[in-house]
Amino acid sequence: MEKSNQLFNQEQQIIHRLLLNAPFIPSVGLLTGQVGIALAFYTYYRHTECAVYGDFAGELLDNALESLDKSIDIAFSNGLTGIGWGIEYLILKGFVDGCGVEICENIDQKIMESDPRRISDLSLEQGLEGLIHYVLIHISASIKQNVRLPFDSLYLKDLYTVVKQACQEDIPDSFRSLAEIYMDFIEKQEPIDYPLHLFSFIDIVHLDTDKLTDYPLGIKDGLAGLLLKEITNE
Known part of the structure; x- marks a missing residue:
């Protein structure tokens, strides 16, 4: 045999x-x-x-x-925005129970300590694209759960400024599609139709x-x- x-x-x-x-x-x-x-x-x-x-x-x-502690940065690859994204994904998929705004409150406070207008890196792993991913899934989930928005209006406005500016440059399609969703939310108060595609990562x-x-x-x-x-x- x-x-x-x-x-x-x-x-x-x-x-x-x-x-x-x-x-x-x-x-x-x-x-x-x-x-x-x-x-x-x-x-x-x-x-x-x-x-x-x-x-x-x-x-x-x-x-x-x-x-989680103060030594962890906000990068999507190995930092706070990615961790927060993962938490919201698990809640939305029904793997865990809870409210993302409450669970991620300390994460959000740490993120808002950084001025988004000073972010020059546009990448998914370390820069602005990863941040937008987290902001979109987080806001979308908070609206679905009918709870307060996770970021204050000043932070959202500053993020809008840098996203709009970035769209004037030659940027990847993946970044532009996210940016347009975010800008429509800010400009027109349109509902966020965030594509929950884990496999794109x-x-x-x-x-x-x-x-x-x-x-x-x-x-x-x-x-x-x-x-x-x-x-x-x-």
Whole structure:
């Protein structure tokens, strides 16, 4: 009888590596750290109905929230805006209960301490595009829950100024589409139709199982992102 070359299939190998290593990675962020991996495991829990994965996701999320301190910047990749985005995503998808405005109050206060007009980086990972993602999902969720807006009017006005200015430049389509949604909200008070597309943040395409330990763990270019894609493709 022919023996199998692998004790575990690819999905099982990914799960085992994430379970063993995710609690110990230094990043707690969305794209590169524990919040993103928590999103993957909440999704996998719903996919498999195995409570172990839901419990593990909850532990990662709790650890990330407990780790928040003044040393964490606001970057979407591994900072506050990405963490806040992940919280709102989990609430909107029904993975966790709660009000994002209340849960993210300290995050929002920290974000409003930074003048958006001084942001020169327009990227998703570190700059203005990531900030707009968070602001849009956060405001949209607050309106759906019929609670106060999470940012004060001065901050929203200053953000509008820098977003409108950025739109005069040659910017990526992904940035422009978000900017137009935000400007319409400010100028016309139109409802925010925010596209809740987690998979637009995932870059990894395939996995070389012989080099499994070489891959990062996060959702952007690592094993958690690949796990999310495998679930969707099944």
